[in-house]
Amino acid sequence: MKKHLIKSIALFLIIFYGALLTGCRRSGNNKIKFVTSCYPVNIITLNLTENIEGVEVINMSENQNGCLHNFQIQSEDLKNIEKSTAFIINGAGMENFLNKVVYEIPKVKIIDSSIGINLIEEETECTHNHGDGEHHHHHHESNPHIWLSVENYIKQVQNVTNGLIIVDPTHEKTYKENCEKYIFKLNELKNQLSADLNELKGKDIITFHKAFSYFAKDFGLNIAGTINDEPENEPSAKQISAVINTIKEKNIKSIFTEPQYSSSSADIIAKETGVKIYTLDPAVTGENSKDSYINIMKENAKTLKSALN
């Protein structure tokens, strides 16, 4: 208890000190600094801040090699967020770590990119050990991987644009122009993907984790199974054998791993069933370039075509 209190005070001092520094800096020059929680919203923000002088965009989780599911926020991250013009998040439950710390950053303006997006509700089975034996839970959660639907991603771009205009109204015109320009490209991408994937409608796919639900919904693919519902840990033997059964039952010929995670469980499944392994990228890491979301999605479409034809 006492230890916890000391920790809280220390954290408070760190944050307070951070706020003082910000105060000084802001009065000196009006530097705009956006912190993004993860890769998809980082790419959105890079596109929307094009041609705005002196703007800084920092991705909080750039060293994270995967989704934010088990992200541990550090005091350094909180300091960065505290000093930002706004903190831009994916939303839809991807930043669950914020629940525990949001009271420590009361003044931060948070832009939630998921507003107004219809979420897919899913049931996940979890096994936890609370020290008194293993517990099995069924979690009913919304799937946070909204950006893998291009339609949703376009909505996210619009939501972030609206947020940026509120926190930085001087650059309203440029934000709106950048938004239009990016959405034009994204509509082209959407049309191209629809044309490319049209012939694959109704096909079963097995992905690594539950990242592709929105993508599959957009293009009429059926997620027949996932290899690992908790991608930070190795999947259970039970989950692996469930996938193997699905592959045999549905006569599935290929499975998909993700570049961010180990393929060792997929290798086991391939050995057992003879399926071929391909890679689908959930766009949670990658190049720090404005077109990288578009490039990743095009590459995914190419992979699906060669794997499922």
Ligand SMILES: [Zn+2]
């Ligand atoms: Zn994920």
